[in-house]
Structures are given as C-alpha cells and as structure tokens.
Amino acid sequence: MMTTTTMKRKAASYLFRYSRNFHSDQRLNLNHNNSRLLSGTFLCCKTPIIRDSTPISQYCRDAYHASAINHFRMASGFQFRRFASLSSVVQRNPSFSRLNSDDIDFFRSILGEKNVIQDEDRLLDANTDWLRKYRGSSKLLLQPRSTEEVSQILKYCNSRDLPVVPQGGNTGLVGGSVPVFDEVIINLGLMNDIISFDKVSGILVCEAGGILENLSSFLDNQGFIMPLDLGAKGSCQIGGNVSTNAGGLRLVRYGSLHGSVLGLEVVLADGSVLDMLTTLRKDNTGYDLKHLFIGSEGTLGIITKISILTPSKLPATNVAFLGCKDYSSCQKLLVDAKRKLGEILSAFEFLDNMSMDVVLNHLEGTRNPLPSTMHNFYVLIETTGSNDSYDKEKLEAFLLRSMEDGLISDGVLAQDINQISSFWQIREGISEALMKAGAVYKYDLSLPVEKMYDIVEAMRTRLGNSAIVIGYGHLGDGNLHLNISTPQYDDAVLAQIEPFVYEWTSNHRGSISAEHGLGLMKANKIFYSKSPEIVQIMASIKKLLDPRAILNPYKVLPHSLRS
Numbered sequence: 111m112m113t114t115t116t117m118k119r120k121a122a123s124y125l126f127r128y129s130r131n132f133h134s135d136q137r138l139n140l141n142h143n144n145s146r147l148l149s150g151t152f153l154c155c156k157t158p159i160i161r162d163s164t165p166i167s168q169y170c171r172d173a174y175h176a177s178a179i180n181h182f183r184m185a186s187g188f189q190f191r192r193f194a195s196l197s198s199v200v201q202r203n204p205s206f207s208r209l210n211s212d213d214i215d216f217f218r219s220i221l222g223e224k225n226v227i228q229d230e231d232r233l234l235d236a237n238t239d240w241l242r243k244y245r246g247s248s249k250l251l252l253q254p255r256s257t258e259e260v261s262q263i264l265k266y267c268n269s270r271d272l273p274v275v276p277q278g279g280n281t282g283l284v285g286g287s288v289p290v291f292d293e294v295i296i297n298l299g300l301m302n303d304i305i306s307f308d309k310v311s312g313i314l315v316c317e318a319g320g321i322l323e324n325l326s327s328f329l330d331n332q333g334f335i336m337p338l339d340l341g342a343k344g345s346c347q348i349g350g351n352v353s354t355n356a357g358g359l360r361l362v363r364y365g366s367l368h369g370s371v372l373g374l375e376v377v378l379a380d381g382s383v384l385d386m387l388t389t390l391r392k393d394n395t396g397y398d399l400k401h402l403f404i405g406s407e408g409t410l411g412i413i414t415k416i417s418i419l420t421p422s423k424l425p426a427t428n429v430a431f432l433g434c435k436d437y438s439s440c441q442k443l444l445v446d447a448k449r450k451l452g453e454i455l456s457a458f459e460f461l462d463n464m465s466m467d468v469v470l471n472h473l474e475g476t477r478n479p480l481p482s483t484m485h486n487f488y489v490l491i492e493t494t495g496s497n498d499s500y501d502k503e504k505l506e507a508f509l510l511r512s513m514e515d516g517l518i519s520d521g522v523l524a525q526d527i528n529q530i531s532s533f534w535q536i537r538e539g540i541s542e543a544l545m546k547a548g549a550v551y552k553y554d555l556s557l558p559v560e561k562m563y564d565i566v567e568a569m570r571t572r573l574g575n576s577a578i579v580i581g582y583g584h585l586g587d588g589n590l591h592l593n594i595s596t597p598q599y600d601d602a603v604l605a606q607i608e609p610f611v612y613e614w615t616s617n618h619r620g621s622i623s624a625e626h627g628l629g630l631m632k633a634n635k636i637f638y639s640k641s642p643e644i645v646q647i648m649a650s651i652k653k654l655l656d657p658r659a660i661l662n663p664y665k666v667l668p669h670s671l672r673s
C-alpha cells in the first residue's frame with residue numbers, strides 16, 4: 111500500500127518529470143491590497159461609490175457640464191455614456207405623479223431630516239449605475255432604517271402613484287438599480303443588522319442592506335462562509351444579491367440562492383409586509399412564494415430581511431492557475447475536475463488570452479502567473495476541503511494527470527493566501543480593467559458548455575478590427591461573460607452586436623441573462639429566452655402584487671406589456 115508520504119514523493123517526481131513549468135509560484139508580486147475588486151475599500155459608504163480616489167460624482171458632474179454630445183471620454187480613462195438616447199425609447203408612464211413639497215414633508219416626518227436626501231452630489235451617485243451607462247434624474251433618495259419605515263414609504267408612494275427604485279449597493283450591470291426618470295430611490299444601506307446566527311444549523315438571519323463582504327467577515331469569525339462570493343462583494347448588499355439571484359464564484363459548489371435562501375421578509379407595493387422569514391430547511395405548505403422575489407430585481411416587492419443557509423468554513427483552500435492551449439481542453443478539464451476532484455471542487459473559472467491582456471494592461475499590480483508564454487486560455491481551479499494534505503495530494507494528482515493528457519500546458523499552484531489572492535485578482539479584475547480600457551458592451555449568457563465559446567469567435571469574425579472581443583466566466587456553470595471593448599461607445603458597433611448576440615443565444619437555447627438579470631438593458635429582450643405565455647404570466651403576477659406598477663418601472667418586463 112502506498113503511504114501518504116510515498117504518494118507525495120511520487121507526485122513530486124511527476125511534477126518534475128512532466129512539467130518543469132508546473133511550479134509553485136514563489137515569485138509572485140505579493141501586493142494584494144486590491145486583490146478583490148470593490149472589496150473593503152468602501153465598506154462604510156452609505157451611498158455606494160466605486161473604487162477610485164476620484165468619486166464618481168466628480169466624473170459625472172464633469173460629464174454633465176462638458177457638452178451636449180452623447181459620448182464622453184473621461185480624464186480618468188473611464189467613459190460615461192449619456193442616458194439621453196434611452197429616454198427617447200422609453201416613455202415615462204403618464205399615470206405617475208410628480209414629487210411635490212408635501213411628499214418631502216411626509217417622508218421627513220417618518221424618516222427624519224437626514225435620511226431624506228436631496229443633495230445633488232449624492233443624488234448623482236445614486237442616479238448613476240456602476241457601468242456609467244445609465245443615469246436617471248431622481249430628485250429624492252430615501253434611506254429607511256426599518257421594515258416599518260419601508261412599509262410606510264411604499265404605502266404612501268402607492269397611494270400617490272409615485273414610482274420607486276429599490277437600490278442596494280448599485281453594482282448591478284443591467285441598469286436595474288437606478289431610476290429611468292424621476293423615480294424615488296429607496297436605498298436599504300442603513301438596514302444592515304445581523305438579526306441572528308445559529309451555529310448549529312449555520313442559518314443567518316439579517317437585514318437586506320448588509321454588505322456581502324461584511325456578512326462574510328462576520329461568518330468567518332463564526333467558522334462559516336457565505337454561500338456566494340462575487341467581485342462586487344465590498345459594495346453589493348445581500349438584498350441586492352437576492353433580488354438579482356446573483357450567481358458568482360461559488361455557485362458550482364453551493365448552488366444558486368434559490369437553494370440557500372430559506373426565508374424572506376418582503377414589503378409589497380401597498381406597504382403590506384409578507385413575513386416568509388422561516389429558518390426551516392423543509393416546509394412544503396403550499397406555494398413557496400419567496401422564490402418569486404429571488405431574482406425579481408425589485409419589481410415585485412422590497413426585500414427587507416433574509417434567512418440564508420451558510421456552509422461551514424473548511425480549513426483547506428488550494429488554488430491552481432493553469433494555461434490551456436484551446437477551449438476544448440478547458441471543457442475536458444472541467445469534466446475531469448468534476449469527476450476527480452468531486453466534493454472539494456469549489457470554483458472553476460476561465461478566461462481567454464484577450465481577457466488576460468486587458469487585465470495586464472489596465473489593472474495595476476497584476477501580472478501573469480505563467481509569464482513564460484501567453485496561453486490561449488487560462489483556468490482557475492479552487493478546491494476547498496477539510497484536510498489540507500489530502501486535498502493537496504488530490505489536486506496535484508489531478509493536475510499531473512491532466513498535464514499528461516495534454517489538457518494543461520502549464521500551471522502554478524498557490525503556496526499561500528497572498529498568491530491565492532493574486533490569482534483571483536486576475537479573474538475578478540476583468541470587469542474593472544475593461545472599464546479602464548474604454549467603452550464596454552457586456553453580455554452575460556448561459557449556454558451549453560460545448561457551444562459557449564463559439565459565440566466569442568463568431569463575434570470576433572463579425573466585428574473584425576473594430577473591437578476587442580473577450581470571453582471569460584463561470585465555466586463550471588455554463589456562464590459566459592462576453593465583453594466587447596472599443597475605445598468609445600459607438601452605435602454602429604452596437605448595431606453589429608445586437609440583436610445578433612440575442613438571436614445566437616436563443617437559437618442555441620441559451621439564456622440572455624445567466625446571472626445579472628434583465629434590468630432596463632434587457633427588459634425588451636425577454637422573449638429571446640422566455641415564451642409569450644410565460645411572460646404573460648409574469649405580467650399577471652406583477653399586476654397582482656403591484657397593481658399600480660410603482661415598483662422599479664420599465665425594468666424586467668417588456669415595455670409593450672405595461673398596463
């Protein structure tokens with residue numbers, strides 16, 4: 111019988127024999143201060159700002175005053191696209207009222223002076239989305255501190271036909287979290303209490319405004335983790351995560367929020383409070399209504415409290431960063447990883463060489479962990495388990511076999527937490543790097559894994575030299591992030607991309623939104639992924655729960671169905 115030590119020795123000799131390049135990366139830059147995008151930097155921001163030393167309000171103010179043209183290239187390298195062209199497509203619902211001074215007085219009477227915000231700078235932040243692509247013109251930002259206050263706000267707005275936008279960390283990527291016109295913004299950021307945590311079951315009950323990273327830190331101290339993790343964790347709120355049914359980096363291991371969210375408290379448009387805040391694993395008493403609100407993007411109700419099942423924190427995390435020669439190798443690697451790493455596999459992410467290029471060129475402090483040569487594809491594999499030496503051996507054996515099989519061309523295994531962070535920084539930094547590179551057209555597609563990369567190649571052929579087309583994402587979940595980068599926004603480029611991207615996805619029975627939602631960007635595109643019958647039922651549910659359509663208008667459902 112082979113002892114652990116002999117197996118280790120054997121693995122080490124394979125390591126040497128089969129790849130001189132397969133090394134422990136001791137040379138990496140250990141600076142990981144900004145290793146997790148949006149992480150930590152703005153933990154305490156009430157109005158979420160992004161992550162630069164210059165506040166977004168400054169960019170936007172400058173942009174506003176710059177000129178009447180539609181496209182701006184900002185001094186910082188970020189671009190802001192004026193929203194004007196969209197308002198010509200979407201019409202303000204004429205049945206909505208306009209805000210008046212009596213309304214402001216009412217809100218002050220329930221929230222107090224300081225949580226009724228009319229300050230221009232703060233409104234500019236709250237009106238502008240993360241991509242700087244959508245901007246509303248709301249004149250009012252409300253910051254409730256309790257469910258009761260949310261209920262009073264909605265009851266009042268409903269009676270007055272005042273439209274509202276629920277807002278979390280404002281990191282959404284489909285224009286769902288900002289007003290289209292003058293909707294009242296209701297930001298949940300002050301509702302960030304942890305209500306209870308049960309160490310036996312791992313069930314966390316908290317308010318919706320808790321920032322994901324803060325919740326993760328709290329759980330870390332208790333020996334648990336959040337079942338989801340994403341690049342925006344330092345700003346996004348758990349209420350926003352649930353409302354978008356965010357996927358992220360751990361979905362391959364812990365499944366979607368439809369599985370881990372056990373209960374919700376939701377305030378409906380008329381102010382009534384639905385208490386579904388159960389902490390039960392099993393409850394088959396009729397229709398499970400909470401699922402309607404998970405992923406409804408604030409169009410059916412405002413989520414105020416969440417009960418969520420959290421997994422135990424396991425002591426051993428290993429991360430490998432690998433180079434592959436083609437997409438087919440990445441796919442085969444995924445199949446093998448699922449089979450051979452089994453229960454310890456916790457992330458399987460991929461990026462192409464163009465993505466790597468964008469990160470290296472635009473994100474300070476990053477470097478390719480496999481510097482000797484550029485590979486066509488990169489795969490990041492994370493394992494999490496309870497036994498470090500066992501997990502490491504298992505992972506090493508898998509990597510060596512994959513190398514023998516020709517699926518991996520080169521690779522590095524992180525030796526410590528700093529290297530783990532620097533590997534993740536590359537994958538998580540792609541969105542930020544793209545923003546710095548210029549204009550970006552983002553598509554978030556679910557496709558059969560074997561077809562997933564074909565659309566990247568098809569798009570490259572279509573756009574030629576006019577754009578850089580990159581593909582990366584959650585390969586383990588069949589989720590491609592197709593991003594197209596150009597020096598500046600150009601409607602001619604957009605016309606080349608859409609509707610082609612949606613038609614292609616629909617023809618391959620994919621989804622035009624894997625995890626980001628529909629928001630404003632894709633409200634009118636829903637038919638590419640859902641039949642008219644299904645959309646009609648969605649519209650009926652919307653009408654039932656929000657008959658006056660005040661909740662996040664113009665989002666999710668097609669504008670043609672607006673009552």
Ligand SMILES: Cc1cc2nc3c(=O)[nH]c(=O)nc-3n(C[C@H](O)[C@H](O)[C@H](O)COP(=O)(O)OP(=O)(O)OC[C@H]3O[C@@H](n4cnc5c(N)ncnc54)[C@H](O)[C@@H]3O)c2cc1C
Binds near residue numbers: 342629
């Ligand atoms: C760098 C970066 C990386 C990202 N990575 C991922 C990823 O890996 N996976 C992924 O799925 N997404 C990702 N996203 C997108 C985004 O972070 C998620 O959609 C996130 O869940 C949004 O949370 P938020 O609090 O910022 O919500 P917001 O952006 O504020 O709102 C999103 C939507 O939810 C609604 N909403 C917010 N809070 C509530 C509430 N309490 N009740 C009802 N409705 C509400 C809003 O009206 C809006 O429609 C990323 C974004 C960035 C910028």
